[in-house]
Amino acid sequence: MTFQFRCPNSCLLEGEPEQAGQTINCPMCNVLFRIPEPVGAPAAQDAQPTQPAQPTQPTEQAASQPVPEAEPRLLHIPCPNGHELETPEEMLGQEVMCPHCNTQFQLRESDSVEYKRKRDIERERRERKVGNAWFNWAIVCAVLVIIGLIFLIISASGG
Ligand SMILES: [Zn+2]
Ligand SMILES: [Zn+2]
Known part of the structure; x- marks a missing residue:
């Protein structure tokens, strides 16, 4: 063109x-x-498609959705010595022996990598919410301060 x-x-x-x-x-x-830059022409010089907003990732939705029961869910649970073992969900609560170091330990869902990841996501989501609340409070405070200043100026000049 x-x-x-x-x-x-x-x-x-x-x-x-x-x-x-x-x-x-x-x-x-x-x-x-x-040669000058093309002026007035439709901005065709940079062919970058404008992205209005980042597509919201469906991770949050996926985390809350129940896993289909047809296939057994596999959890990754480390033994006390840090060997990560792949464990079907129905083995939770049972005493097992680590095939790597022969340490006997109990399988707990709260020790699984998946559980910790889910907890991290939830904590992150909560922190983001708290952060937003703080941000909103900061705006409210700023507005109040400005209104107070305006009021002071008006009353000072009036009296
Ligand atoms: Zn010429
Ligand atoms: Zn081990």
């Missing part, structure tokens, strides 16, 4: 948008000048 521009001697020329900023000799009068 070409755009039109003029050299310093008013010769009407055409160029590609990517030529903007280049220094050329005018083909008509041979004057050396810099």
Whole structure:
């Protein structure tokens, strides 16, 4: 898509948008000048599609949805020595022996990687909510302070 521009001697020329900023000799009068940026043309020079907002990730929804019962859910639970074992959900609460270090320990859901990840997500969500509340309070306080200042100024100038 070409755009039109003029050299310093008013010769009407055409160029590609990517030529903007280049220094050329005018083909008509041979004057050396810099091609201006295309003005007024629809912003076609940067082909980046405008993204209005980031698509909301469905992770929160997925976390709250129950896992289909058809296939057994696998949890990853580390033994006391840190060997991560893949454990079907129905094994929870049972005493097992780590095949790596022969340590006997109880399988607890609260020790599983999945549980901790879920807890982290929930904590993050809560912290974000608390952060928003603080932000809202900060705005309310700022507005109150400004109103107070205006009131003070008005009463000072009035009396
Ligand atoms: Zn010219
Ligand atoms: Zn182990």
